[in-house]
Amino acid sequence: MKEISIFDVIGPNMIGPSSSHTAGAVRIALLVRKLIQGEIREVKFILYGSFAQTYKGHGTDKALVAGILGMDTEDERIKDAFTYAKEAGLCYTFEPNTIKHTDHPNTVEVIVVDDKGETTSVVGASIGGGNVRIDQINGVDVEFTGEYCTMIIKQQDTPGVVAYITSSLSEYNINIAFMRLYREDKGAFAFTIIETDEHIDERVQDKIREHASILSVRII
Numbered sequence: 001m002k003e004i005s006i007f008d009v010i011g012p013n014m015i016g017p018s019s020s021h022t023a024g025a026v027r028i029a030l031l032v033r034k035l036i037q038g039e040i041r042e043v044k045f046i047l048y049g050s051f052a053q054t055y056k057g058h059g060t061d062k063a064l065v066a067g068i069l070g071m072d073t074e075d076e077r078i079k080d081a082f083t084y085a086k087e088a089g090l091c092y093t094f095e096p097n098t099i100k101h102t103d104h105p106n107t108v109e110v111i112v113v114d115d116k117g118e119t120t121s122v123v124g125a126s127i128g129g130g131n132v133r134i135d136q137i138n139g140v141d142v143e144f145t146g147e148y149c150t151m152i153i154k155q156q157d158t159p160g161v162v163a164y165i166t167s168s169l170s171e172y173n174i175n176i177a178f179m180r181l182y183r184e185d186k187g188a189f190a191f192t193i194i195e196t197d198e199h200i201d202e203r204v205q206d207k208i209r210e211h212a213s214i215l216s217v218r219i220i
Contacts, residue, residue: 025051027073029110030071046108047097049105108123151204152218155190157189162181
């Protein structure tokens with residue numbers, strides 16, 4: 001049986017009027033920021049469902065920008081996120097989409113361009129009480145929440161790469177709570193997402209990157 005956190009009942013400590021529309025939005029954008037290796041220069045937020053209808057009134061717009069800037073849910077600067085974005089030279093736009101249906105009403109697609117000109121797309125949903133779920137990265141369906149220490153590995157889908165990843169974790173005595181493999185197609189790009197019970201030693205990243213099929217490794 002899953003334990004129920006007090007945050008599932010009353011929501012998190014936060015700035016803003018709504019745990020789903022404000023705190024959840026901050027957390028989605030903050031996870032996106034942690035996924036990006038370079039500095040984010042441009043970002044477009046495509047809003048769906050109730051996000052698209054109420055994003056200004058509930059402060060979802062400021063919350064998303066705040067998360068991209070690295071602010072967390074308790075940060076007093078969230079209400080002035082647009083000012084901080086201007087100071088940081090961050091270009092941002094919002095695109096409400098009231099036509100497309102999504103699995104969850106509080107859904108946003110975050111499309112970022114970093115300082116190397118690389119574009120990354122992440123779809124996330126605010127699922128209540130400030131809790132979130134990441135559903136897609138660069139068009140590949142995934143699922144993780146950020147509640148655990150999480151390693152996200154992008155790789156070529158080649159034989160032996162998953163075994164190499166797990167052996168690397170074992171070498172550093174890291175216990176895997178959940179591990180999932182998501183791929184575009186056989187032999188194409190894939191994401192391995194590993195959630196652990198403890199902190200992941202950053203030296204594991206270097207070990208995993210040594211494999212020729214590994215494209216990127218991020219710990220969030």
